[in-house]
Amino acid sequence: MIVTRFAPSPNGSLHLGHAYSAVVAHDLARETGGRFLLRIEDIDGPRSRPELAEEFRRDLEWLGLEWEEVPAQSIRLASYEAAAHELLERGYLYPCTCTRAEIEALEPRLGSQGVVYPGTCKGRLLDPDKPAALRLDVDRAMADCGELSWDDALAGRQLADPREAGDVVIVRKDAPASYHLAATLDDAADGVTLVTRGYDLFPATSIHRLLQALLGLPVPRWHHHGLLLDDSGQKLAKRRGSPSLADRRRGGENGLLLAEQLRLRKFPAGISLASA
16 A cells, blocks of 8 residues: 655745646545555754644645545654664764854865765764764674665666765754654654655755665655746745745635646646646
8 A cells, every 4th residue: 555745844934846746646545545644854943833734724625635644743753762772872973063154164066965074073082061963883883784675656766876876964964863763763753655846956856765774664656846947947945935826826816726736747827837
């Protein structure tokens, strides 16, 4: 049975790109009699706004989607702490006090997920009074795990390449877990068998596959769909003020019709789909 999920963060209203992602995940599950889950990813500190979770539910109802809601991330903190402690005890994590500005000053290389951390704090004596993140020692982890692969429903079999992203943050200075750790643990706990998300997260899957190997977690399939772009060629995003689903809903737009148009890839003027 296919189990998919839609996992928005309540740090801004949903937009058309979220609607497309939710419809894709919902339909992939329902086509096979599977389950479509809603998970609220609410551990982004003060940026997480509880009232937006209810707005998300109303948006999904407006689109005509049906779901099962699973526990939000804010009540899963113990599982993140336990996994991070295990990885730290086994020598796969190391503390890092570097700020973003300090890293950028070193002129590090750029990878598919942005700046690649150059390993400055690895093996360094650190100041216990400075806040520290925990980073994954990818070379050590890969040496123990060996070659790993994963399967994408659209792109086929992939050889995992975690080194391309460098030693990513696993526990943030300002949050109990990074996206990499929390999403990987949550998908395993929720029994997700098909991780459906935008193609912009394709490179992150190698890190998630490595974490699954280190923590003995089940390995799902992935489905990285294309992204909706605005008329400037940029993906729709909360931070760029893309029109919200809530505004469309309150303005009287027909959500059922909108969902059907998304299924048919008939998008509003100025919106296009970038193929994966």
